[in-house]
Amino acid sequence: MEIAEIQKVIRVTKQNPGLxxxxxxxxxxxxxxxxxxxxxxxxxxxxxxxxxxxLDNVLKDCREANYVRVRQQYCLVAWLFGYTFKExxxxxxxxxxxxxxGKNKALTFYTxxxxxxxxxxxxxxxxxxxTEMLHKKIDELTDIQTNGEN
Numbered sequence: 789m790e791i792a793e794i795q796k797v798i799r800v801t802k803q804n805p806g807l808x809x810x811x812x813x814x815x816x817x818x819x820x821x822x823x824x825x826x827x828x829x830x831x832x833x834x835x836x837x838x839x840x841x842x843l844d845n846v847l848k849d850c851r852e853a854n855y856v857r858v859r860q861q862y863c864l865v866a867w868l869f870g871y872t873f874k875e876x877x878x879x880x881x882x883x884x885x886x887x888x889x890g891k892n893k894a895l896t897f898y899t900x901x902x903x904x905x906x907x908x909x910x911x912x913x914x915x916x917x918x919t920e921m922l923h924k925k926i927d928e929l930t931d932i933q934t935n936g937e938n
Contacts, residue, residue, distance in 0.1 A: 825869045826915060828879040834914040835862040838907055847881055856890075861908050863890035864898070868925050869918070899930045 804811070826834075836843050839858045846858045859880055866876040866887075877887035897904040912922040 825871075825918070828866055828871060828875060831866050831869065832862050832879060835859075835865065835911055837914065838911045849881070857904075857907075860890040860894040860897075861904075861911055863887045864894035864908065864926075865911055865922070867891045868912075868922050895926075895929060898926065 801807075832846070833843060835858050836846055838861070839854065841854060841858050846855050846862075848855065859882070862880065863873075863876050866879075867873070873884040873887040873891070876891075877884045880887070882890075894904075894908065898908050899905075908926070909923075912926070913919055915922065
C-alpha cells in the first residue's frame with residue numbers, strides 16, 4: 789500500500805468515526821481517481837452486490853452455480869479492465885486457467901442468455917466512470933464471437 793493510500797484511509801476514518809469497514813472502503817473507492825481502473829477487490833465486491841452474494845460465499849471452494857456465476861462475471865469484467873488471468877484468479881483463490889475459463893464462459897453466456905447479459909450489464913454499470921468503455925469492449929468482443937471472426 790502506498791503512502792497516499794494510507795493517508796486516504798486515515799482521512800476517511802477520521803471524518804467518519806462511526807462507519808463500518810465496508811462503508812469506509814466504499815467511501816475510499818468513491819474518492820479514488822476515476823481515470824484509474826478499479827481494483828480487483830472492488831470489481832469482486834460489485835459482482836457480489838449484483839447477485840446479492842457475500843464475498844465469503846463467493847470465495848469458498850464451492851462449485852454451486854450461484855457462486856460460479858459471480859466468479860465468471862467477475863473474471864470477464866476484470867479482464868475487460870486489463871487485469872491478467874493470473875491476477876484475476878489469485879483474487880478469487882483460483883489459478884489463471886480457472887480465470888480464463890470463467891471469462892470465456894461469461895462471454896459465451898453473455899451472447900446467448902438474456903438474464904446473464906443483464907447481470908453483466910448491471911455489473912459494468914456499477915463503474916459509471918468506465919461504463920462506456922466496458923460496453924464498447926464487450927460489444928466488439930461479442931461482434932467477433934457471433935460473426936466467427938478471430
